[in-house]
Amino acid sequence: MPENVSEHGGAASPADDSIWHWRCKVNGQIIERDLPASTTLLHALRDHCSLTGTKGACEEGECGSCTVLLDGAPVNSCLVLAAQTQDCQVTTIEAMASGRKLHILQDKFLAAGAAQCGYCTPGLIMAAAALLKQHPDPTPDEFLQGMEGNICRCTGYKAISEAIRQAAQEWPTPPEVP
Numbered sequence: 557m558p559e560n561v562s563e564h565g566g567a568a569s570p571a572d573d574s575i576w577h578w579r580c581k582v583n584g585q586i587i588e589r590d591l592p593a594s595t596t597l598l599h600a601l602r603d604h605c606s607l608t609g610t611k612g613a614c615e616e617g618e619c620g621s622c623t624v625l626l627d628g629a630p631v632n633s634c635l636v637l638a639a640q641t642q643d644c645q646v647t648t649i650e651a652m653a654s655g656r657k658l659h660i661l662q663d664k665f666l667a668a669g670a671a672q673c674g675y676c677t678p679g680l681i682m683a684a685a686a687l688l689k690q691h692p693d694p695t696p697d698e699f700l701q702g703m704e705g706n707i708c709r710c711t712g713y714k715a716i717s718e719a720i721r722q723a724a725q726e727w728p729t730p731p732e733v734p
């Protein structure tokens with residue numbers, strides 16, 4: 557479940573147009589950009605780093621499509637300012653595959669038919685990666701807690717749950733998260 561991370565706050569006032577020098581390690585690479593201080597992490601990644609795998613749907617913290625890992629924890633990147641990730645580590649869906657080899661979660665989503673439009677899929681995979689890292693064999697409650705912030709409007713959740721459970725079973729524990 558992506559956290560709304562109150563310690564990271566919500567979006568700044570759109571009127572805040574001062575420039576912030578953002579420095580952050582994204583997918584293992586130090587990135588530096590001059591951004592309006594009100595830029596969310598979601599838009600910093602998509603619009604300023606060409607990392608468009610992370611999706612923005614509601615941009616209100618309701619759907620989880622924008623989930624990324626911030627210092628290893630899942631967050632809704634639409635609710636986090638880039639400035640609040642200064643010198644942090646961010647992991648996005650782009651870091652999950654290794655070259656042409658899909659991450660086991662991606663593999664199992666594909667095999668289970670757990671994606672239709674695919675808009676929710678990157679966020680689901682990042683949330684699932686965080687869940688399995690913390691709970692390699694999640695109880696039903698842990699599973700629910702870990703995934704309840706991620707909404708899929710197309711598939712229902714059976715195939716998604718199956719894909720995550722299969723990934724957990726077939727990957728040496730704990731599943732690798734970049």
Ligand code: FES
Pocket residue numbers: 611612613614615616617618619620621622623632633634635
């Ligand atoms: S786009 Fe961030 S929670 Fe929906």
Ligand code: FES
Pocket residue numbers: 670671672673674675676677707708709710711
């Ligand atoms: S596959 Fe379309 S929203 Fe989940």
